[in-house]
Amino acid sequence: MLTKREMKKEENPNSSTEIKDEQERFSRLILDIQKREGNVESAAVLKVASKKMDTNPFFPQALARVYYIELKDYNKAEMWAKEAKKRDPQSSFVADTLGQVHKNHLNYLNPLNEKRKELHFVDRHRTALIKGVRDTGAILDKLMDEELISNETYDAVRALTTPQDQMREILRFVSSAGRRSKDAFYQIIKGMKNLKHLISELQGSR
Template sequence: MPTKKDIVKDALEDLSKINFKKFCDALVDRRGDRKVAKNKVQDKDFMDVTNVLVSSFTEDETPAVVIELLKSIKCFDEAKNLEEHFVDKHRTELIERVTNIPPILNLLLKKKVIQDPVYEEICDTKGNPEKMTKIYRQALKSGICAKDIFFEILKDKEPLLVEDLEKKA
């Protein structure tokens, strides 16, 4: 499994030359208590800049800083690719703790995230964790849009659980 540092390194490697330069400029100009000197990133490659980021912010903080900087230079797709979706990040907890499954399934069907056969299969499954596992395997595999819809449904149908998980993040 790739580390956070690896993920950041790959994201910086994928930037165009001009966007990488903009990123480095934004990093040097970034406001906050921890500054990065221009000579640390000037004429450096993506691996060197990744190392500077990790040594300046810690490996755990670096992805959030990179996302912030990518957004500041209008690289929204690249930033979105780095962000871990709430439903992915909290998969285990959601599988274990979601209990309000029938209305969630109804809304997934209504919003066309799942079709009738999948709906029926999940409804026929015994146990909430098993149903949630099937939701992940069958309903959310179609991508970010399905995950966004699922997250909005969770906020409505399981608000206290979502709030608890957001506090832990």
């Protein structure tokens, strides 16, 4: 359940009549964990499975994929991809993951990506923050305490139904308000205990 990736049907954007089968990026269970709890939690689940099932190559392989695809932590991705290969050195499927880690890491280090590295933490990790942050109420309260948002903005965000939508709106406001708001927001989430692991993972993916 943690490693089996299902096939999905996807419409070809260049042809409205052509439907192609494409494999999901992760198993349905991992995708569900990512949606509900975030990428860091999905990595934690796979890490536990990898250590308990210490001869199975597919758990560390899936963990390596989470690290390089979602968290951009190429060092940990390489470590777990090597562990997967160690468990099944004859599998080209498993070995390919290590190759993908190196390929994506090189692409990330490409000088053309320097502009991305210069972005503010909030801008650089916008998608990961939307997926990974759930305690939006506490963030809103702290933004109010520091007089960075109005009562109207506070109420408008709280009226949104999902944490992802709330986080998306918070980030939209913070980004539009300028560097000071981004810095304040970063300090807020950096100081939240329940976000410690997420922030640490994102800082390590620079």
